[in-house]
Each structure stands twice: as structure tokens, then as C-alpha cells.
Amino acid sequence: MPKESVCTLKCKKCGCDYALKDLLLAATDYWEHVEVVMSETPCCHARVELQLSTGHIMVGRVYVAGAPQFRIDERYDAPIHVRTKQDELLVKIGDKEYRIGAKG
Numbered sequence: 001m002p003k004e005s006v007c008t009l010k011c012k013k014c015g016c017d018y019a020l021k022d023l024l025l026a027a028t029d030y031w032e033h034v035e036v037v038m039s040e041t042p043c044c045h046a047r048v049e050l051q052l053s054t055g056h057i058m059v060g061r062v063y064v065a066g067a068p069q070f071r072i073d074e075r076y077d078a079p080i081h082v083r084t085k086q087d088e089l090l091v092k093i094g095d096k097e098y099r100i101g102a103k104g
């Protein structure tokens with residue numbers, strides 16, 4: 001399996017495949033509190049909420065039960081490296097690093 005395909009996700013709305021990096025580039029917000037990245041798909045602008053950790057992508061939804069929490073719907077293995085730096089999330093895919101910051 002080519003390495004790149006592991007970093008591909010399928011759009012739940014229209015069924016298109018898209019690259020994780022496109023989702024990171026389109027990120028609209030980062031909720032430090034729950035470590036959730038808000039973004040939209042490049043194909044049809046469907047809203048996506050995801051948590052990233054080294055080796056894993058978790059797609060789900062933020063919900064509020066007292067405090068905001070994240071419910072994981074899907075979990076994928078991915079060759080990514082993730083770290084946080086102050087209020088930013090740094091995601092490394094191959095030799096490229098993407099920064100996602102809180103937009104206030």
C-alpha cells in the first residue's frame with residue numbers, strides 16, 4: 001500500500017477521498033481544551049471535527065456535558081507525528097509540518 005493512501009480520508013457527505021493535509025490546510029479552528037481541530041472537506045465543505053495524535057486520526061464530534069468533550073466515531077491509523085506548542089497543534093506528515101492554531 002502506498003504510504004500516501006494511509007493519510008487519505010473519505011468524505012461522509014459526498015464519498016470523495018481527500019488528503020489529511022488538505023483538511024489541515026483548511027482548518028478553521030483548534031479547540032485546545034479538547035484538542036480538537038475544526039475543519040471542512042476540500043470536496044464539498046462538509047464540517048469535520050477531529051483529534052490527532054501520533055499515529056492516529058480520530059474523527060468525531062464535540063459535545064457538551066458539563067465541559068466540552070469529544071466523542072470518537074471513527075479511528076484511523078496514520079503515519080503522522082503530532083505535538084502541541086503553546087496553543088498550537090503541529091502535525092507532521094512525512095517531512096512537512098502543518099501548524100494549526102486557535103483562532104480565538
Ligand SMILES: [Zn+2]
Pocket residue numbers: 011012013014015016041043044045046
Ligand atoms: Zn465531500
